[in-house]
Amino acid sequence: MTCTVQHFGSISGGKDSQAVLCKMVERIDRKGLEAFGNLAPRFLAADNGHENPITLDHIAYLDDWLRKRVGLHIEIVSANDVPGLTDEAAFARKRAMLREEWSKEKRRTRHKGACNSRRAAWRAGTIMKAEWIAGCDCPVLVSPPVPDNLIERALELLHPTGIPFLDMAMLHGRFPGTKTRFCTEQTKLIPMMHRKRPLLDAGLSVIDWIGERADESPARAKKPPIQLVRHPSGARQVLYRPIFRWSAADAFAISERHGLRHNPLYTMGMSRVGCSTCIMVRKRELRMWAMRFPAEVDRVREWERLVSLVSRRTAIAGTPASLLPAPTVPGDPADHGRATIDKAIEWSRTGRGGRNYDLFLDLEQREADEHGLFCDSEYGLCE
Numbered sequence: 106m107t108c109t110v111q112h113f114g115s116i117s118g119g120k121d122s123q124a125v126l127c128k129m130v131e132r133i134d135r136k137g138l139e140a141f142g143n144l145a146p147r148f149l150a151a152d153n154g155h156e157n158p159i160t161l162d163h164i165a166y167l168d169d170w171l172r173k174r175v176g177l178h179i180e181i182v183s184a185n186d187v188p189g190l191t192d193e194a195a196f197a198r199k200r201a202m203l204r205e206e207w208s209k210e211k212r213r214t215r216h217k218g219a220c221n222s223r224r225a226a227w228r229a230g231t232i233m234k235a236e237w238i239a240g241c242d243c244p245v246l247v248s249p250p251v252p253d254n255l256i257e258r259a260l261e262l263l264h265p266t267g268i269p270f271l272d273m274a275m276l277h278g279r280f281p282g283t284k285t286r287f288c289t290e291q292t293k294l295i296p297m298m299h300r301k302r303p304l305l306d307a308g309l310s311v312i313d314w315i316g317e318r319a320d321e322s323p324a325r326a327k328k329p330p331i332q333l334v335r336h337p338s339g340a341r342q343v344l345y346r347p348i349f350r351w352s353a354a355d356a357f358a359i360s361e362r363h364g365l366r367h368n369p370l371y372t373m374g375m376s377r378v379g380c381s382t383c384i385m386v387r388k389r390e391l392r393m394w395a396m397r398f399p400a401e402v403d404r405v406r407e408w409e410r411l412v413s414l415v416s417r418r419t420a421i422a423g424t425p426a427s428l429l430p431a432p433t434v435p436g437d438p439a440d441h442g443r444a445t446i447d448k449a450i451e452w453s454r455t456g457r458g459g460r461n462y463d464l465f466l467d468l469e470q471r472e473a474d475e476h477g478l479f480c481d482s483e484y485g486l487c488e
């Protein structure tokens with residue numbers, strides 16, 4: 106009998122994907138590898154070069170456990186494996202485009218207020234484009250041609266560093282934003298899909314075991330526990346969320362049943378353990394991250410400097426780029442509302458309203474300096 110299904114587990118180093126890993130191992134315990142058909146399940150984790158080293162160590166720990174427990178392993182995927190994504194060919198395209206565009210004047214209309222509503226009406230097909238444009242008297246921003254020395258400096262920098270997250274930001278000429286979250290897609294989803302695509306193209310169906318729970322956010326709650334995607338080859342891709350109705354406590358509990366430790370970042374005050382730091386980090390977590398990982402802060406500061414040199418706006422202005430987008434931290438209104446990592450950390454150490462240093466925060470910092478950092482998990486792991 107030919108097998109037509111390949112199961113995949115996505116491992117992020119967080120508690121939810123770890124819970125799914127445990128569920129898959131439990132299924133093997135009950136029914137053997139045959140429970141997954143003729144093909145043993147595969148496990149994928151993406152390393153985008155912006156992960157916290159503790160998370161990478163934790164994935165290595167899970168890999169070791171999985172090998173010993175059922176003889177399977179976790180495959181590490183990277184955007185660097187995908188042709189044309191962050192490789193020399195992608196940078197060659199970017200260099201050619203930058204040479205062409207930066208040497209010319211750039212005009213951009215900043216549509217505002219009622220004009221934005223008319224544009225939305227045109228996009229929705231309720232008015233004609235000419236009608237929208239005729240009523241537009243919005244300001245036109247004119248960016249003069251970029252001086253040759255800045256173009257030459259950007260061209261020299263535009264070569265792969267081998268770090269997917271940084272390379273992706275350099276290719277975009279900016280860091281991702283909350284509405285343009287290309288980091289997840291380009292450094293995680295596409296590299297994982299790159300491993301699945303040949304199977305789907307060959308007509309093999311794929312079942313993705315995903316660690317998403319409804320109570321994480323209203324957006325997640327709207328997702329179905331089982332979702333079907335059809336590929337042109339006729340193959341099916343099933344997105345299966347086996348812990349959809351679970352609480353965070355349930356997710357921690359299954360790992361404990363298997364004697365597995367949790368990602369140590371949870372006991373350091375982090376509620377999420379992905380990138381270091383995520384562009385959508387919370388104020389409190391930003392403060393903890395900066396306190397615990399000064400070397401990571403230095404790395405992000407250097408990335409902000411590098412990305413600023415290949416971004417038209419910041420290269421001309423001579424200002425750093427900002428990893429954190431405007432909705433995450435209040436920034437400088439003169440700089441599109443963005444704040445550099447140092448300004449964002451300064452803000453994270455202020456009390457409500459972002460103005461005064463809180464006495465409690467001051468005490469927390471002194472405690473950390475004098476006695477080391479204390480355990481303060483948001484999940485009640487530390488008693």
Ligand code: SF4
Pocket residue numbers: 281286288289292293379380382383384385
């Ligand atoms: S964890 Fe945050 S920064 Fe990292 S890929 Fe996801 S959204 Fe982007």
